[in-house]
Amino acid sequence: xxxxxxxxxxxxxxxxxAVQSSMLSPRFYTTDFAAIDRINIEPLRQEWDxxxxxxxxxxxxxxxxxxAAFAEEFARTMPLLSKEMRQxxxxxxxxxxxxxxxxxxxxNEIRKNITNPDLKQLMTYMxxxxxxxxxxxxxxxxxxxxxxxxxxxxxxxxxxxxKPKYILYATYLSEKIGYARYITIYRQLERHPEKRFHPIFRxxxxxxxxxxxxxxxxxxxxxxxxxxxxxxxxxxxxFFLLAVYATMFVRDHTRPMLHEAMGxxxxxxxxxxxxxxxxxxxxxFPIALDTDNPKFRVGLEKLFEISKNIxxxxxxxxxxxxxxQAWHVSNAALVFGRLYLxxxxxxxxxxxxxxxxxx
Numbered sequence: 001x002x003x004x005x006x007x008x009x010x011x012x013x014x015x016x017x018a019v020q021s022s023m024l025s026p027r028f029y030t031t032d033f034a035a036i037d038r039i040n041i042e043p044l045r046q047e048w049d050x051x052x053x054x055x056x057x058x059x060x061x062x063x064x065x066x067x068a069a070f071a072e073e074f075a076r077t078m079p080l081l082s083k084e085m086r087q088x089x090x091x092x093x094x095x096x097x098x099x100x101x102x103x104x105x106x107x108n109e110i111r112k113n114i115t116n117p118d119l120k121q122l123m124t125y126m127x128x129x130x131x132x133x134x135x136x137x138x139x140x141x142x143x144x145x146x147x148x149x150x151x152x153x154x155x156x157x158x159x160x161x162x163k164p165k166y167i168l169y170a171t172y173l174s175e176k177i178g179y180a181r182y183i184t185i186y187r188q189l190e191r192h193p194e195k196r197f198h199p200i201f202r203x204x205x206x207x208x209x210x211x212x213x214x215x216x217x218x219x220x221x222x223x224x225x226x227x228x229x230x231x232x233x234x235x236x237x238x239f240f241l242l243a244v245y246a247t248m249f250v251r252d253h254t255r256p257m258l259h260e261a262m263g264x265x266x267x268x269x270x271x272x273x274x275x276x277x278x279x280x281x282x283x284x285f286p287i288a289l290d291t292d293n294p295k296f297r298v299g300l301e302k303l304f305e306i307s308k309n310i311x312x313x314x315x316x317x318x319x320x321x322x323x324x325q326a327w328h329v330s331n332a333a334l335v336f337g338r339l340y341l342x343x344x345x346x347x348x349x350x351x352x353x354x355x356x357x358x359x
Contacts, residue, residue, distance in 0.1 A: 014146040021158045026099035028159045033113035035164045044224045055125035064136045073199040088255040097137040104130035169240040175215035180276040182208030212357040223353045249300040288345045299339040306332045
């Protein structure tokens with residue numbers, strides 16, 4: 001059994017996992033709504049209006065409906081999973097649901113607390129999409145009798161305050177890397193359908209295009225407000241790039257069997273996702289992490305080893321466990337700092353802000 005994945009056997013376990021706050025678990029956010037209300041998108045009004053019409057068209061309105069083949073495939077493939085593989089997949093579902101629902105909560109809270117008609121309309125559409133995604137994942141958890149109580153999750157999970165610009169950087173990256181993750185999995189299973197061990201992966205292509213469009217929205221906001229993409233703000237861009245990439249790498253390496261079952265290697269998969277995300281972020285960020293730097297890979301591997309030690313220290317408990325945990329956390333901060341100081345690449349922003357999901 002992978003010592004990093006928390007065992008989930010009951011709905012209580014699943015709900016406890018979703019509510020937990022840790023360095024690796026998806027978080028719930030709140031922000032300065034008054035500052036969000038002041039965001040201006042007029043410099044890119046034409047592109048914005050086109051995007052709003054796309055949202056209104058709602059081309060995925062009937063996508064998240066399970067068919068008879070879903071139940072048949074689930075019944076056929078689930079008995080083939082080992083206990084360990086089942087745990088990694090359930091951990092993936094709980095983490096994915098929490099991440100999707102985090103977006104739903106944030107977008108809905110912004111919508112309720114602002115009057116800016118442009119942002120209000122956007123948040124309404126994105127909350128709609130994320131609600132569908134979370135509900136669809138929850139249906140798959142219910143197949144295991146592990147459904148998440150979303151109302152309780154909203155009430156019980158801790159919220160982290162982020163300044164609006166942090167929300168823009170982090171959410172843009174979250175949506176774009178979400179696209180890169182889902183499309184990489186979808187393409188792999190498209191090539192090797194015999195390795196698709198659960199029917200939910202058949203939905204990933206159109207699903208991840210929702211993620212891509214969400215990221216496009218934040219790209220328009222940032223390009224319409226170019227002060228967010230220059231000067232000292234680039235230090236924050238650099239921080240969030242590293243934080244998102246490092247979190248993904250460590251989290252994915254806690255679930256190696258999940259990727260192996262798809263015919264993927266966790267590290268190779270992650271670096272392919274980094275490559276796609278770097279190509280996409282040329283629409284917004286004038287800098288990119290040099291993920292080809294050997295020191296970058298070594299640093300991420302160190303963070304994964306440290307995360308395992310932190311987990312084991314927590315399990316140990318007591319004074320000794322807490323002391324070990326503090327030591328490992330400080331070591332993680334040091335490794336993260338070294339990664340942050342690695343040279344970055346400069347890149348020219350795309351002439352047109354909008355991109356097509358062409359991967």
